[in-house]
């Protein structure tokens with residue numbers, strides 16, 4: 001008989017449902033059919049019955065266990081803990097994880113829930129323990145974790161490969177996180193046409209980054225026009241930038257001349273030393289940036305221009321705005337995206353790679369086969385490089401050209417780099433405004449890189465550093481450290497401190 005749901009039958013009116021009642025025989029069949037293991041004791045933990053699933057999961061025959069107590073099984077070291085005894089002691093439903101420690105299922109991880117059944121006298125009559133083999137769940141969980149870690153490594157590797165592609169395409173060197181970040185920003189901003197302002201000390205690579213932005217952008221088929229605003233007298237600069245009409249001034253070409261904005265059509269215009277622009281030219285530049293049109297010197301017609309502007313300066317434009325030397329509106333127009341390149345002394349990790357890069361280039365150019373002694377490289381690493389990468393490049397070229405020997409020693413260093421090493425030479429040199437956290441991160445990163453390079457796997461590096469492998473993987477991701485395989489395939493520069501090319 002089917003009872004309609006919600007038919008409103010009160011407790012006293014409950015109909016008999018004999019066909020729904022299980023006989024004790026049927027009940028045994030039901031328990032036997034359960035996929036979960038069942039283990040039933042009385043209130044003292046004496047085992048009354050187990051089903052086949054329990055036998056399968058625990059690898060113990062029922063004939064062996066019935067008649068024993070749950071505590072006996074733990075005492076005889078079949079498993080680590082008894083859910084039945086724990087539930088009896090606690091007087092409530094309890095779930096525990098246990099492990100088989102004896103028999104054919106040794107090592108099996110089991111989740112067991114002990115549920116007390118209370119008698120009318122208020123004492124526990126029975127305990128039903130529900131048992132599940134969770135070895136597979138744990139295995140799958142581990143597998144998932146490993147897959148997640150692998151995914152993180154692959155993502156870091158992909159990132160690394162992308163960066164390598166950029167450095168190859170743009171012929172630049174990037175090893176430090178600072179330089180990698182600059183290149184990533186360049187790659188990101190290359191996708192759009194926003195105006196970019198690149199700042200940094202002289203010789204630190206502003207033009208290199210401007211080149212990279214153009215090269216990685218969709219305008220790379222178009223021209224990249226560069227103009228140094230600080231190197232040209234104002235009146236000449238005006239006609240160079242905006243062009244002039246025929247007869248605009250004495251000495252002007254008869255047919256007039258297009259300016260840099262027009263020449264950079266469908267390409268990029270790189271305005272170097274933009275902080276050196278006169279106030280008059282600042283106004284004109286602002287107009288072009290706003291209207292995307294130029295009016296040639298001596299002309300009245302507006303000429304539409306489609307060029308992407310990348311500007312650079314080694315001056316502090318914000319301060320110049322405060323002092324009134326640079327127009328605020330132009331500053332904001334130029335500074336839509338800003339890329340700040342740190343000086344070389346704040347990213348010394350780039351030095352060994354840059355040395356190798358310039359050494360190879362100059363050796364190739366002059367058909368030399370020269371190399372630096374380790375002491376020279378040490379000095380390069382400790383020097384402050386006020387002229388940044390340009391100075392490093394020039395010093396290397398001068399030393400290679402001026403030295404007859406194949407191996408170049410400290411005595412061949414320029415006078416300003418001779419003499420005793422500064423007290424901090426060979427130590428970690430930190431940027432002037434570094435926080436303790438950043439300093440700790442720098443050391444942590446260097447130790448990780450060294451351990452990965454030396455031991456070749458995240459597992460061995462974790463052992464050497466006495467941390468979990470997952471921590472190594474997490475930190476590799478954080479610091480964008482390439483996988484050990486990659487590190488191994490390109491030996492660290494310090495493996496060959498002589499830098500022989």
Ligand SMILES: Nc1ncnc2c1ncn2[C@@H]1O[C@H](COP(=O)(O)OP(=O)(O)OP(=O)(O)O)[C@@H](O)[C@H]1O
Nearest residue numbers: 172173174201202203204205206207208314389390
């Ligand atoms: N990441 C780099 N990899 C390789 N070479 C670089 C890198 N950065 C700069 N250089 C080299 O260093 C020299 C100076 O770079 P660049 O001219 O771009 O500096 P800058 O900041 O524009 O200088 P300035 O302010 O004087 O115009 C160039 O020869 C350039 O090729």
